[in-house]
Amino acid sequence: KNQVEQSPQSLIILEGKNCTLQCNYTVSPFSNLRWYKQDTGRGPVSLTIMTFSENTKSNGRYTATLDADTKQSSLHITASQLSDSASYICVVSAWNNNDMRFGAGTRLTVKP
Amino acid sequence: EAGVAQSPRYKIIEKRQSVAFWCNPISGHATLYWYQQILGQGPKLLIQFQNNGVVDDSQLPKDRFSAERLKGVDSTLKIQPAKLEDSAVYLCASSLGLAGGFYEQYFGPGTRLTVT
Numbered sequence: 001k002n003q004v005e006q007s008p009q010s011l012i013i014l015e016g017k018n019c020t021l022q023c024n025y026t027v028s029p030f031s032n033l034r035w036y037k038q039d040t041g042r043g044p045v046s047l048t049i050m051t052f053s054e055n056t057k058s059n060g061r062y063t064a065t066l067d068a069d070t071k072q073s074s075l076h077i078t079a080s081q082l083s084d085s086a087s088y089i090c091v092v093s094a095w096n097n098n099d100m101r102f103g104a105g106t107r108l109t110v111k112p
Numbered sequence: 113e114a115g116v117a118q119s120p121r122y123k124i125i126e127k128r129q130s131v132a133f134w135c136n137p138i139s140g141h142a143t144l145y146w147y148q149q150i151l152g153q154g155p156k157l158l159i160q161f162q163n164n165g166v167v168d169d170s171q172l173p174k175d176r177f178s179a180e181r182l183k184g185v186d187s188t189l190k191i192q193p194a195k196l197e198d199s200a201v202y203l204c205a206s207s208l209g210l211a212g213g214f215y216e217q218y219f220g221p222g223t224r225l226t227v228t
Contacts, residue, residue, distance in 0.1 A: 004154075032213050043116070043203050043219025044155070089154050093213025100213050102154035
C-alpha cells in the first residue's frame with residue numbers, strides 16, 4: 001500500500017535554531033517527492049521537488065535530502081525564523097499514474 | 113499572475129443541508145484538483161479534472177459529493193446532504209498538466225466548512 005509517514009507530528013524550536021523534519025514513504029514505483037509549506041489558513045506552497053537521481057536540493061534556508069534506497073527524505077531548516085512557523089507536508093508521486101500521496105504533515109512552531 | 117481563487121472562505125451549515133464551493137484556477141492550467149483537509153491531517157484528493165474530464169474520482173463519496181468543471185475552467189464542488197464528518201477545509205489546486213506530480217500544484221486559500 002502506498003503510504004507517506006512524517007515525523008515528528010509537531011515540533012517547537014527557538015528562533016535561530018536549526019531543525020530537521022522526516023518523511024518515510026512506501027510509494028512505488030517512485031517518481032518524485034515534494035515538500036510543501038502550509039501557513040495557517042492558507043493553501044500549501046511547494047518548496048522543493050526531488051526525483052530519483054537527486055540527493056539534495058536547496059531553496060534558501062530549506063534543504064531537502066532524498067535517499068531513494070531507504071525511501072526516506074528529510075527537510076532541514078537552517079537559522080529558523082518566526083515566519084517558518086507552519087505545517088510542512090511531504091508528497092510522493094508514483095510513475096505511470098497520477099497517484100500523489102500526502103503525508104499528514106509536521107507542525108513547526110518557532111518561538112522568539 | 114493571479115492565483116487560484118476560492119469562495120466562500122468560510123461556511124457554517126447544519127447537517128443534512130447542502131453546500132457548494134467554487135474554484136477559479138490559474139489561467140491556462142488544464143488540471144484541477146479538489147482536496148479535503150481535516151484538521152491535523154494532510155490533504156486528501158477528492159477529484160481530479162483534466163480540462164473538463166474526470167481523471168480520478170475514486171475517493172469522492174459519490175452518494176453525497178459531486179463536482180463539475182464546465183468548459184474546462186471554473187469548478188464547483190457540492191455536498192448534499194452534509195454530515196458532521198464533512199467538517200474540513202476544502203482546497204482547490206490547479207496545475208499545467210498531470211505528468212505524475214512533476215507539474216507544481218498551486219493551491220487556493222481553501223474553504224473552511226463547519227457542519228453543526
